[in-house]
Amino acid sequence: xxxxxxxxxxxxxxxxxxxxxxxxxxxxxxxxxxxxxxxxxxxxxxxxxxxxxxxxxxxxxxxxxxxxxxxxxxxxxxxxxxxxxxxxxxxxxxxxxxxxxxxxxxxxxxxxxxxxxxxxxxxxxxxxxxxxxxxxxxxxxxxxxxxxxxxxxxxxxxxxxxxxxxxxxxxxxxxxxxxxxxxxxxxxxxxxxxxxxxxxxxxxxxxxxxxxxxxxxxxxxxxxxxxxxxxxxxxxxxxxxxxxxxxxxxxxxxxxxxxxxxxxxxxxxxxxxxxxxxxxxxxx
Numbered sequence: 419x420x421x422x423x424x425x426x427x428x429x430x431x432x433x434x435x436x437x438x439x440x441x442x443x444x445x446x447x448x449x450x451x452x453x454x455x456x457x458x459x460x461x462x463x464x465x466x467x468x469x470x471x472x473x474x475x476x477x478x479x480x481x482x483x484x485x486x487x488x489x490x491x492x493x494x495x496x497x498x499x500x501x502x503x504x505x506x507x508x509x510x511x512x513x514x515x516x517x518x519x520x521x522x523x524x525x526x527x528x529x530x531x532x533x534x535x536x537x538x539x540x541x542x543x544x545x546x547x548x549x550x551x552x553x554x555x556x557x558x559x560x561x562x563x564x565x566x567x568x569x570x571x572x573x574x575x576x577x578x579x580x581x582x583x584x585x586x587x588x589x590x591x592x593x594x595x596x597x598x599x600x601x602x603x604x605x606x607x608x609x610x611x612x613x614x615x616x617x618x619x620x621x622x623x624x625x626x627x628x629x630x631x632x633x634x635x636x637x638x639x640x641x642x643x644x645x646x647x648x649x650x651x652x653x654x655x656x657x658x659x660x661x662x663x664x665x666x667x668x669x670x671x672x673x674x675x676x677x678x679x680x681x682x683x684x685x686x687x688x689x690x691x692x693x694x695x696x697x698x699x700x701x702x
Contacts, residue, residue, distance in 0.1 A: 496548030503556035524668020594655035598671030630689035
């Protein structure tokens with residue numbers, strides 16, 4: 419199986435490169451190969467190559483920055499994935515794309531199903547929803563995989579931030595009224611590889627959810643990080659209102675992942691087991 423992957427240094431792209439099965443080859447495109455600020459170059463990168471499937475693991479992920487640069491975020495998260503999907507439709511190859519829980523409004527305490535009405539609270543969520551809408555309209559056979567709270571041993575993420583601050587301070591204030599689930603980038607990579615193989619063999623795609631288990635809060639996740647790392651940093655629960663940010667965050671990021679398990683046989687990963695592995699990797 420031959421893959422073309424947009425993204426090279428992001429969390430999921432790195433894990434994809436590390437976890438390729440022996441019978442899979444992949445070309446990873448950096449920004450210099452295909453600039454997501456220029457959608458036409460993304461389409462051209464697909465048109466010029468031979469592949470069995472395309473995975474988009476690149477995105478604008480600066481949530482707060484998107485509030486002041488929504489046009490740029492929408493180009494990266496909306497227009498470029500749309501161009502990729504149209505190019506995949508023309509070549510007749512599956513297109514797999516990572517999206518986010520931020521397309522929902524975060525109300526209630528029930529996990530969001532894939533067909534729940536979308537209502538993003540911020541510019542980042544709107545930009546990702548624009549990409550989803552365009553992909554569905556492209557005519558490409560596609561998989562849109564929404565996930566949440568991505569973590570790994572590399573890149574910029576909550577886990578690494580907590581480790582850094584926990585080593586410097588005796589206590590930290592962490593939001594305790596936002597609920598969701600950390601999702602290991604390694605598990606996302608494995609899920610994408612399994613789904614890609616299935617789609618190249620004729621499986622249907624659609625829109626699905628994939629997130630870690632069990633659901634938790636940022637504060638409880640921070641406590642698990644400190645305990646796993648052996649850091650004596652106390653975590654103080656605070657409400658979202660005590661930690662204002664330019665972009666509003668959903669209070670409920672729980673995702674119903676049952677359709678992905680049903681259609682692809684992939685269960686939710688236990689983030690606690692992955693946390694131990696990530697911490698061990700960082701130690702070594």
